Amino acid sequence: MNxxxxxxxxxxxxxxxxxxxxxxxVQVINADEWRKNAYNRRVLLDEYxxxxxxxxxxxxxTIADVKETxxxxxxxxTYSNGPVYAPVTGYLSVTYGTSGMERAENDxxxxxxxxxxxxxxxxxxxGRDPVGGNVQLTLNAKVQQTAYDQLTAKGFTGSVVAIKPxxxxxxxMVSTPSYNPNLLASHDSNEQVSAWKQLNAEDxxxxxxxxxxxALYPAGSTLKVVVAAAALADGKNKETQYTAKGxxxxxxxxxxxxxxxxxxxxxxxxxxxxxALAKSCNTxxxxxxxxxxxxxxxxxxxxxxxxxxxxxxxxxxxxxxxxPIKDDAALYQTGIGQRDVQITPLENAVIAATIxxxxxxxxxxxxxxxxxxxxxxxxxxxxDEVETAMSTxxxxxLRDMMIQSEINTGxxxxxxxxQVASKTGTAEHGADVTKNNPHAWYIAFAPAQKPEIAIAxxxxxxxxxxxxxxxxxxxxxxGRAVMxxxxxxx
Amino acid sequence: MGSPAPxxxxxPGASVATSTSPGLKAPTxxxxxxxxxxxxxxxxxxxLILVELNQERSLSxxxxxxxxxxxxxxxCAHLAVRRWAPYADPAILPCVALLNxxxxxxxxxxxxxxxxxxFLDGSTWDPVAFKQVIWTAIGxxxxxxxxxxxxxxxxxxxxxxxxxxxxxxxxMLPGVLPGFIAPEINGAKIWLRLGPLSIQPGEFAKILLMVxxxxxxxxxxxxxxxxxxxxxxxxxxxxxxxxxxxxxxxxTVAVMVLQKDLGSSLLFFGIVxxxxxxxxxxxxxxxxxxxxxxxGAIIAWKLFNHVxxxxxxxxxxxxRYEVIGGGYQISQSLFGLATGGIGGAGLGAGRPEMIPEANxxxxxxxxxxxxxxxxxxxxxxxxxxxxxxxxxxxISVRDSFGxxxxxxxAFAVCFQVFIVVGGVTKLIPMTGITAPFLSYGGSxxxxxxxxxxxxxxxxxxxxxxxxxxxxxxxxxxxxxxxTVMVERPK
Numbered sequence: 001m002n003x004x005x006x007x008x009x010x011x012x013x014x015x016x017x018x019x020x021x022x023x024x025x026v027q028v029i030n031a032d033e034w035r036k037n038a039y040n041r042r043v044l045l046d047e048y049x050x051x052x053x054x055x056x057x058x059x060x061x062t063i064a065d066v067k068e069t070x071x072x073x074x075x076x077x078t079y080s081n082g083p084v085y086a087p088v089t090g091y092l093s094v095t096y097g098t099s100g101m102e103r104a105e106n107d108x109x110x111x112x113x114x115x116x117x118x119x120x121x122x123x124x125x126x127g128r129d130p131v132g133g134n135v136q137l138t139l140n141a142k143v144q145q146t147a148y149d150q151l152t153a154k155g156f157t158g159s160v161v162a163i164k165p166x167x168x169x170x171x172x173m174v175s176t177p178s179y180n181p182n183l184l185a186s187h188d189s190n191e192q193v194s195a196w197k198q199l200n201a202e203d204x205x206x207x208x209x210x211x212x213x214x215a216l217y218p219a220g221s222t223l224k225v226v227v228a229a230a231a232l233a234d235g236k237n238k239e240t241q242y243t244a245k246g247x248x249x250x251x252x253x254x255x256x257x258x259x260x261x262x263x264x265x266x267x268x269x270x271x272x273x274x275x276a277l278a279k280s281c282n283t284x285x286x287x288x289x290x291x292x293x294x295x296x297x298x299x300x301x302x303x304x305x306x307x308x309x310x311x312x313x314x315x316x317x318x319x320x321x322x323x324p325i326k327d328d329a330a331l332y333q334t335g336i337g338q339r340d341v342q343i344t345p346l347e348n349a350v351i352a353a354t355i356x357x358x359x360x361x362x363x364x365x366x367x368x369x370x371x372x373x374x375x376x377x378x379x380x381x382x383x384d385e386v387e388t389a390m391s392t393x394x395x396x397x398l399r400d401m402m403i404q405s406e407i408n409t410g411x412x413x414x415x416x417x418x419q420v421a422s423k424t425g426t427a428e429h430g431a432d433v434t435k436n437n438p439h440a441w442y443i444a445f446a447p448a449q450k451p452e453i454a455i456a457x458x459x460x461x462x463x464x465x466x467x468x469x470x471x472x473x474x475x476x477x478x479g480r481a482v483m484x485x486x487x488x489x490x
Numbered sequence: 491m492g493s494p495a496p497x498x499x500x501x502p503g504a505s506v507a508t509s510t511s512p513g514l515k516a517p518t519x520x521x522x523x524x525x526x527x528x529x530x531x532x533x534x535x536x537x538l539i540l541v542e543l544n545q546e547r548s549l550s551x552x553x554x555x556x557x558x559x560x561x562x563x564x565x566c567a568h569l570a571v572r573r574w575a576p577y578a579d580p581a582i583l584p585c586v587a588l589l590n591x592x593x594x595x596x597x598x599x600x601x602x603x604x605x606x607x608x609f610l611d612g613s614t615w616d617p618v619a620f621k622q623v624i625w626t627a628i629g630x631x632x633x634x635x636x637x638x639x640x641x642x643x644x645x646x647x648x649x650x651x652x653x654x655x656x657x658x659x660x661x662m663l664p665g666v667l668p669g670f671i672a673p674e675i676n677g678a679k680i681w682l683r684l685g686p687l688s689i690q691p692g693e694f695a696k697i698l699l700m701v702x703x704x705x706x707x708x709x710x711x712x713x714x715x716x717x718x719x720x721x722x723x724x725x726x727x728x729x730x731x732x733x734x735x736x737x738x739x740x741x742t743v744a745v746m747v748l749q750k751d752l753g754s755s756l757l758f759f760g761i762v763x764x765x766x767x768x769x770x771x772x773x774x775x776x777x778x779x780x781x782x783x784x785x786g787a788i789i790a791w792k793l794f795n796h797v798x799x800x801x802x803x804x805x806x807x808x809x810r811y812e813v814i815g816g817g818y819q820i821s822q823s824l825f826g827l828a829t830g831g832i833g834g835a836g837l838g839a840g841r842p843e844m845i846p847e848a849n850x851x852x853x854x855x856x857x858x859x860x861x862x863x864x865x866x867x868x869x870x871x872x873x874x875x876x877x878x879x880x881x882x883x884x885i886s887v888r889d890s891f892g893x894x895x896x897x898x899x900a901f902a903v904c905f906q907v908f909i910v911v912g913g914v915t916k917l918i919p920m921t922g923i924t925a926p927f928l929s930y931g932g933s934x935x936x937x938x939x940x941x942x943x944x945x946x947x948x949x950x951x952x953x954x955x956x957x958x959x960x961x962x963x964x965x966x967x968x969x970x971x972x973t974v975m976v977e978r979p980k
Binding site for chain 2: 003011
């Protein structure tokens with residue numbers, strides 16, 4: 001009987017080996033698949049048990065902090081001044097996951113990032129609990145607050161983005177309506193659920209959307225600076241003459257392309273590019289785009305950062321595009337920033353910053369420093385020049401035209417003693433432009449000769465002015481206040 | 491086939507080898523056993539300390555006392571072995587002690603995690619670790635009693651048919667009794683409720699039926715080796731000899747249908763097959779049996795909803811994560827195992843309480859999560875050492891009944907581990923069954939301690955010194971109390 005007994009012994013060993021092999025598969029080789037499964041809350045609970053890193057503003061103000069609690073999730077995420085920073089910080093929620101910076105820098109904040117490796121090892125040896133690294137943002141607390149106050153004072157839906165032109169540091173990024181991330185970070189699941197329902201309700205105005213990076217708008221007349229840049233690159237100058245007609249007919253169709261209120265751009269047959277930009281004449285820019293052709297226009301737009309699908313700063317950014325531009329009619333309309341032109345407020349701020357920086361486009365970024373748990377810097381972000389979008393001469397010419405535009409623009413809050421270069425936009429949208437209030441745009445930089453801040457402002461659906469809204473009346477005062485806050489606080 | 495078992499006067503283990511010549515005196519190895527037991531006690535105490543530390547409880551001398559009490563308990567078991575089975579295998583009891591101790595620690599650990607949990611029906615979590623300590627003590631008492639009152643395993647063969655009948659009744663009882671005395675718990679109808687006690691008669695039936703089959707097969711062995719027709723190079727048994735196999739198959743199917751206990755039926759059928767194979771040395775039995783089993787399994791899958799559910803949960807637990815009775819449990823087990831990874835979360839530092847039935851059927855998943863792949867592999871190897879040492883006893887024992895019973899018992903433990911661990915790690919569909927010595931549950935523990943006592947008894951018989959030289963009489967003395975003719979009853 002010993003032969004079969006030995007064979008049974010072999011069978012037993014085979015069974016154990018099978019189990020060991022399968023355990024290797026589940027626990028070692030294929031472990032990540034199970035570990036990262038959305039249903040697996042162990043990893044999340046572990047993250048809560050570890051002290052998460054802070055998110056701090058440029059001046060050291062703590063935006064996102066942690067508080068130790070006595071409940072099952074050890075640490076509670078708290079956001080001071082939550083709604084002001086929510087589009088950037090995002091939220092950290094047990095039920096709803098993460099968004100914004102909490103998601104983009106999650107590995108660093110929860111301490112699993114490779115840059116924290118040596119600190120993890122030392123924590124292991126010294127027996128201290130491992131803690132996350134901290135993220136220092138480029139956001140300027142004062143500018144951010146001003147931008148938020150300006151937008152919310154009148155209950156506007158919109159966004160403000162401010163960039164330091166020579167580095168690409170994002171000084172402010174605001175989106176309204178905003179939300180209080182503390183409610184989603186709550187350890188009380190009822191509070192979380194009801195807050196989530198409220199934020200996603202039909203009439204909530206979509207507060208979880210970061211309009212600065214995730215919303216695409218028609219660019220309206222602000223795109224005229226891109227068209228002008230393309231024309232300058234094409235050998236034109238600010239004295240080049242274009243039609244001054246109050247209305248022209250789109251090529252190959254009966255559709256008219258009128259100026260604002262149909263008024264002619266000047267007394268003569270033609271006007272200079274400078275005047276056309278200052279008065280934001282649609283007919284002149286339609287013609288200008290028509291002369292340039294779709295390719296040149298598109299190439300210039302791409303130099304300013306259009307069609308860049310990979311932009312992360314480190315928040316993901318929607319891709320701005322000019323649209324397909326199928327025929328000349330579309331080309332004319334694209335020339336005034338309508339038709340299929342789609343742009344994020346961030347991209348519009350990048351355009352302003354690029355012109356301000358003598359035509360050199362800097363990569364926009366939000367994280368200035370990665371700090372270890374001991375607040376010592378372990379990684380600094382260096383400014384990164386992406387490409388030269390315009391020659392210095394052309395950039396200066398465009399700047400001069402934008403100074404004229406600012407002079408021509410109405411609205412309140414003009415800056416004293418500081419020269420501003422700007423362009424407004426009043427972007428029509430929706431099926432019936434006579435019923436949908438236009439979006440009000442304003443892009444600018446200041447001081448014009450030595451720019452320190454570039455901004456883009458959008459106020460959706462005309463703000464408080466309804467159909468009569470213009471970029472100058474609604475968006476420009478906000479932009480001026482934001483620039484003033486930065487320049488006054490230098 | 492083994493040589494005919496010597497039926498001489500060698501009184502295995504009953505009396506210390508007084509009659510051996512001094513030169514041939516074999517070492518009892520009891521000292522080795524004691525050292526290994528102390529090692530196991532140390533490991534278990536260390537495990538308990540880790541749990542208490544990681545659960546942030548204050549350490550006190552209490553733990554040391556608990557460790558010492560545990561050591562004392564197994565020291566008593568050791569003394570019982572020393573007294574009544576001095577030549578028993580020295581590795582088996584330490585393996586059991588380690589498994590049992592680890593089981594106690596994990597059960598205690600789940601108690602700590604579940605402390606104060608209120609269930610949907612309003613009941614609160616009832617700590618069970620202390621109950622399991624009591625069961626362990628009773629189990630060891632039963633263990634010692636078995637060794638004392640069963641000086642020779644061959645005595646069992648005499649009661650083969652009685653055991654068979656009792657075993658069959660015990661196995662089927664919960665399936666046929668009405669619900670108030672045999673309630674359906676977690677979908678399986680395998681319990682008998684006797685006042686405050688719930689017992690699982692199937693656990694004991696397993697051993698009783700093994701004794702019966704071993705005795706039956708030894709007495710009727712010749713019949714089964716009579717060749718029938720040759721088919722595909724195999725000698726098929728004669729049709730009339732297939733009775734026992736079909737009977738076992740019928741019982742298996744009945745258990746599966748009436749009690750919805752897939753694990754037990756699989757285990758039971760596997761044991762019968764292996765016993766048949768060891769007795770006849772013919773692979774044809776195994777092939778036939780596997781064919782029968784496959785057929786039965788397919789029919790069961792087609793007919794029964796609970797079988798289909800188990801298979802579906804096995805195929806894709808995540809897809810059925812939110813289905814009631816779906817993949818939640820197995821998913822949690824896999825999440826735990828994968829999150830534990832190679833090194834494990836640390837005893838008391840994981841979240842195994844998220845797995846339903848963490849202290850019974852899924853207790854091995856807890857060990858995999860908290861001790862990692864390393865600890866999990868160690869656990870499987872302890873089981874393997876245990877089973878192989880048991881099998882070694884069966885190989886070296888001289889009587890056929892002992893060989894069959896020992897081989898069957900060793901295989902039963904290993905196969906049970908394969909079924910439960912395979913289910914927990916998604917190697918095979920999950921079939922509710924306990925992990926020997928680890929899982930919480932009195933019946934399983936008591937039955938398994940009887941199983942260990944039998945294995946030790948057989949190994950003691952194998953290792954005890956034989957009386958030398960004297961030529962054996964062809965016929966044993968009738969007066970010899972310890973001898974049972976089980977080989978050739980005629």
